[in-house]
Amino acid sequence: xxxxxxxxxxxxxxxxxxxxxxxxxxxxxxxxxxxxxxxxxxxxxxxxxxxxxxxxxxxxxxxxxxxxxxxxxxxxxxxxxxxxxxxxxxxxxxxxxxxxxxxxxxxxxxxxxxxxxxxxxxxxxxxxxxxxxxxxxxxxxxxxxxxxxxxxxxxxxxxxxxxxxxxxxxxxxxxxxxxxxxxxxxxxxxxxxxxxxxxxxxxxxxxxxxxxxxxxxxxxxxxxxxxxxxxxxxxxxxxxxxxxxxxxxxxxxxxxxxxxxxxxxxxxxxxxxxxxxxxxxxxxxxxxxxxxxxxxxxxxxxxxxxxxxxxxxxxxxxxxxxxxxxxxxxxxxxxxxxxxxxxxxxxxxxxxxxxxxxxxxxxxxxxxxxxxxxxxxxxxxxxxxxxxxxxxxxxxxxxxxxxxxxxxxxxxxxxxxxxxxxxxxxxxxxxxxxxxxxxxxxxxxxxxxxxxxxxxxxxxxxxxxxxxxxxxxxxxxxxxxxxxxxxxxxxxxxxxxxxxxxxxxxxxxxxxxx
Numbered sequence: 001x002x003x004x005x006x007x008x009x010x011x012x013x014x015x016x017x018x019x020x021x022x023x024x025x026x027x028x029x030x031x032x033x034x035x036x037x038x039x040x041x042x043x044x045x046x047x048x049x050x051x052x053x054x055x056x057x058x059x060x061x062x063x064x065x066x067x068x069x070x071x072x073x074x075x076x077x078x079x080x081x082x083x084x085x086x087x088x089x090x091x092x093x094x095x096x097x098x099x100x101x102x103x104x105x106x107x108x109x110x111x112x113x114x115x116x117x118x119x120x121x122x123x124x125x126x127x128x129x130x131x132x133x134x135x136x137x138x139x140x141x142x143x144x145x146x147x148x149x150x151x152x153x154x155x156x157x158x159x160x161x162x163x164x165x166x167x168x169x170x171x172x173x174x175x176x177x178x179x180x181x182x183x184x185x186x187x188x189x190x191x192x193x194x195x196x197x198x199x200x201x202x203x204x205x206x207x208x209x210x211x212x213x214x215x216x217x218x219x220x221x222x223x224x225x226x227x228x229x230x231x232x233x234x235x236x237x238x239x240x241x242x243x244x245x246x247x248x249x250x251x252x253x254x255x256x257x258x259x260x261x262x263x264x265x266x267x268x269x270x271x272x273x274x275x276x277x278x279x280x281x282x283x284x285x286x287x288x289x290x291x292x293x294x295x296x297x298x299x300x301x302x303x304x305x306x307x308x309x310x311x312x313x314x315x316x317x318x319x320x321x322x323x324x325x326x327x328x329x330x331x332x333x334x335x336x337x338x339x340x341x342x343x344x345x346x347x348x349x350x351x352x353x354x355x356x357x358x359x360x361x362x363x364x365x366x367x368x369x370x371x372x373x374x375x376x377x378x379x380x381x382x383x384x385x386x387x388x389x390x391x392x393x394x395x396x397x398x399x400x401x402x403x404x405x406x407x408x409x410x411x412x413x414x415x416x417x418x419x420x421x422x423x424x425x426x427x428x429x430x431x432x433x434x435x436x437x438x439x440x441x442x443x444x445x446x447x448x449x450x451x452x453x454x455x456x457x458x459x460x461x462x463x464x465x466x467x468x469x470x471x472x473x474x475x476x477x478x479x480x481x482x483x484x485x486x487x488x489x490x491x492x493x494x495x496x497x498x499x500x501x502x503x504x505x506x507x508x509x510x511x512x513x514x
Contacts, residue, residue: 017123024126029056030122037050050064050066050102051064063102064100066097066099067098067100069081069082069086069094069095070094071094131162134162135197139189140211145164145182145185147182150177155168155183162199164187172273185208186211188201203270204234209270210230210240212269214227216262219244219251225244225249225251226244228280229241230335231332237275239275240275241280241287251279276293276294276331278335285309288338288340292340295313300312306339310343312345313345314345315345321342322342359383363385367413388411394407432453432454435459435460441491441492448479451475452474452475457474460495464493468486469485471488
């Protein structure tokens, strides 16, 4: 028996909606099927598995009830025992379905309204999905749009058929737009949210400046010139590092343009933001010097482990290097990804002399030598007693004014000092109550053990309760890295998991005796 009903007008509606919303006709028909299905469940029972299909060529609507064949029935509304199902359909398998056609339903006012809501909701979901698919691969592009409305300073921008969000904090300071104004912005993120996919725009993102230059400078668009880094103080000042793949093309000159025409076009879009274009260099020191332009630099001292760089400038260049409210050095630091400390030549000289006096005093006191010998050691690059104690005698004897006997005597005094200091530290450690189990951890120096005792970390349990950053803070960042701290904490926790085993260093000692 044919229980379908011909509704060719559904196809006409589906075609119209598909054209208007620019979505696929099949997706509209699927939404209609779900709407009819919902109306069918309202009539025959929400617990039943009611399904609707629309013939895509004729518009025929079929409604049917699906019942699954199972071994054990858990839901009588949607399942049937397999042995009963085979009475109606002998070849049915477990998991198969009996399909019972249902008579077509007449849509009343409420059913029609419900169906309309379902269709509208599904069409809106398809629109959102299409919007996400359209923009998810466009992150990093510049887009033009029209301001549609403003909510609490945040702007909804119409971009084609979609909407994008331009938040107030992503606008350049002091700039404002009204409804209907055209705006150019950078797509920095596209993500799906509970209310649907959202496209996020920015006019303060460093990528916005880079893309504006790519539009103005053909050499950047063609890949001859590459923008390596950008830092911005939006609306005020920016720095951009560039490099040329062609030695015959000046990257800075190409970006500036004839009489500054190219850079001025970008400056105008960014509300007068001043832009420093500098040559990028693979040499970190050179790059830092370039980044601090227009200030002159006389000396650069790099600390790669700490990611810091000390820059020495002439006294009259200090304010220029730092910039107004620290702007120049801050932008240079963001550009180079180095922490930059600015010193004048006078400050650097005074600090160097103070450091020389400190180190000289250390050697005078520890080795019982005069200022001349101590000064020679510091001048030759010795910073600690440990360095002196472990240096080969012949290397020390090569210093002008020293001979082999002097070198051996200095090394002997350094070793004696270290032994004495370690013994004193060990006694202090014991007086503080730091246990031998903790002292047996080989990564600890006597000084570290004293530092632990002063912070009431005295037993393996005390040590095991610490986090790695707490341990590093106690012993000093320069003395321990995170990996070593984690390793020590795991050693301290070992006895928690094996109470019968001897703790830490004692384990090795007992094993040796065995």
